Amino acid sequence: MNNKIKDIYHKLKEEGLDALLVLSPANISYLTGFLSRDAHLLVSSKKNIYFTDSRYIQAVRKSLKGCLLKEADSNGFKHFMEAFYKLGFKRLGFEKEHLSLALYQKLRRESAGRGITLIPVCGIIEEFRQIKNEDELEKIRFACGIAIKALRNIKDFIAPGKREIEVAGELERYLRYAGASRASFDIIVASGPNSSLPHHITGSRKIRDNEPVLVDVGADYLGYKSDLTRVFFSGRINTLYRKIQDIVHKARDLAVQEIKPGKIARDIDFLARSFIAEKGYGKYFFHSLGHGIGLEVHEGLSLSPKSDNILKSGMVLTVEPAIYLPDKFGSRVEEMVLVTRKGCEVLSGALDK
């Protein structure tokens, strides 16, 4: 287990918990440094135990450090509860956002008759994950760099006659050659009117002449994610689109300029949103301005109208203002921004240079 674990021990003590049952794969990866799936983890200051099933045991044994390993059916908590009980523990915290009601019922059955109290907790590890350390930042920078290269690389491929899904296919291939283990989410390639759908499902539509082609892409590098959006054109860009895009870019600049420690998330959102509204397009920007990113594409805070999260040095956020004109087109630009001690650094800043 890495250094982060000590913060968790401290937190467990504060919350009056003997141990925590960690269920979120991202949280387990964060604590162990091992890219985990189909596993659960017992964390306590006495002992840390990683439970996984036969398909993973051999791989885990080689890579996992500072943690006991036990084979267990990933759907059951029998072995987990036996271990917890043997340690003489009574109060077990578990991640209520990452446990289905069905599995909670199983957990309760396994704990029955042992004097164990189950305590639902929420966001303990996620809170720590918001502030990235140097090692994490290095991985995020690398993931961001891969997405930048992929976007630069795809520019010349985009042309009338190509299908959206072919553009996505080329990007998928390129990400891996550039060092990603996978795309960090389903790549969005939205051509022409499809760009007016914020979460368009990339399909078989052929790109036509003089259309915008919105590309939203990210890389997964050793578990850490990137997420960037740019719009390309299959020919000329029309006057209305140019106007809309300028507003979107200006909104991004306004937001980015204000990002620094101590700022409240909703105030950053407000800067971009109110600028777009002043220009008359307020109702065409209807999602959040951005989100935290790290081991998950969406994690930690949200830059949205109601968010009272306070920005802190070490947070990494996306900033992605947009305007979607139904059935016409949409414009979005998405950056990744690191909150620094004095302000911020646009991690995707090299993209347009």
Next chain:
Amino acid sequence: MNNKIKDIYHKLKEEGLDALLVLSPANISYLTGFLSRDAHLLVSSKKNIYFTDSRYIQAVRKSLKGCLLKEADSNGFKHFMEAFYKLGFKRLGFEKEHLSLALYQKLRRESAGRGITLIPVCGIIEEFRQIKNEDELEKIRFACGIAIKALRNIKDFIAPGKREIEVAGELERYLRYAGASRASFDIIVASGPNSSLPHHITGSRKIRDNEPVLVDVGADYLGYKSDLTRVFFSGRINTLYRKIQDIVHKARDLAVQEIKPGKIARDIDFLARSFIAEKGYGKYFFHSLGHGIGLEVHEGLSLSPKSDNILKSGMVLTVEPAIYLPDKFGSRVEEMVLVTRKGCEVLSGALDK
């Protein structure tokens, strides 16, 4: 909504439910024919309502048929509960395997003081999903066809010096050109000793001379998945590997021959497993023989030692015996098999022809 919905109404009545809150994206897709995400669905014989957030509304409005559409925060159940209450309903079933304890608490809060009873249910829609209709089979056949083509296509690309992740990148690209919207799971390319890990994470290892390269790949075609495994060689195949592979292939043949309606899943598993054990490799085959497949890569029954599921006409299963020799190599072959009225059809049968 499609025809399947009537079976669900009948089931709700049987279970004494006024309506069902459907949470699983695959279940929602099954009922609506629309590839859903970040949504929840109210199903009742009076009314069906699809709830999703602003990012999806425009796209959903165009594609969703036979279902009311309401905008809602996908994390909350306020609008859902208001609709349920207005319909005069009292007894609400919800999918307990697809609701986290945290969201269950939210659901309970929204239902409080309205005389509503929340009833956890499990597998209602999944049960129906096991038997594929003609339309579903057509999509599964197509998804299987894409994976077959991708495997044939990659054969010549595999050579000493290529990295595993590059092989995966080419496959990712090819799947999309062949009509897939995405890979149905992270493609496994496991070279040399990595092939001894059943769920190897495809990495940057370079393929060496005369090694096995295990490729496990599937396509997602209109929501329906395929999942096939083959092993290729970067040169000659050694005698031990040939022997192991022959056992694995024979185990597959033994299992496939016995697949027909009325058979018990564990008996099919036993045929393959006991054959491998007779040959002295029992402890090196430690996962299930196969699993149901459809809108999810793993769904419905499992072909495993304890499974008492009964095979029925219209089910689609994988059959994937394997032998993993730690630190040496692994051999696996994976087919997709449709249970027919009189026996079965190997959907991936064209692959080795």
